[in-house]
Amino acid sequence: MAVKITDICIACGACIDECPVEAIVDEDDSPNDDGCYFVYNNKCVECVGHNDEPACATACPTEGCIVWDAVAESPSHREDIGDDKRSAHTPVVE
Numbered sequence: 190m191a192v193k194i195t196d197i198c199i200a201c202g203a204c205i206d207e208c209p210v211e212a213i214v215d216e217d218d219s220p221n222d223d224g225c226y227f228v229y230n231n232k233c234v235e236c237v238g239h240n241d242e243p244a245c246a247t248a249c250p251t252e253g254c255i256v257w258d259a260v261a262e263s264p265s266h267r268e269d270i271g272d273d274k275r276s277a278h279t280p281v282v283e
């Protein structure tokens with residue numbers, strides 16, 4: 190999962206001081222030039238160990254502004270890859 194601030198952010202600033210790990214930056218420090226606040230996912234710990242819920246999302250007055258990416262699907266397990274998916278005939282080494 191990853192926390193993301195979407196482009197409906199109104200840059201109100203309510204979230205930034207709530208973050209326990211300073212993962213949020215304002216629109217001036219955002220790597221995106223969209224006038225929105227930004228979450229650095231390499232810093233965000235999803236509030237685990239700090240709050241019961243993501244503090245930024247709780248503080249945000251703009252409904253739907255802070256979203257959570259869906260958990261990425263795991264790659265297929267090798268035993269789930271049937272013959273139909275093993276039909277490539279292109280040799281790896283020519």
Ligand code: SF4
Nearest residue numbers: 208233234236243245
């Ligand atoms: S979920 Fe928690 S740690 Fe992550 S950006 Fe929001 S307040 Fe910060």
Ligand code: SF4
Nearest residue numbers: 198199201202204249
């Ligand atoms: S609280 Fe919500 S609307 Fe306000 S700056 Fe943070 S993400 Fe944007």
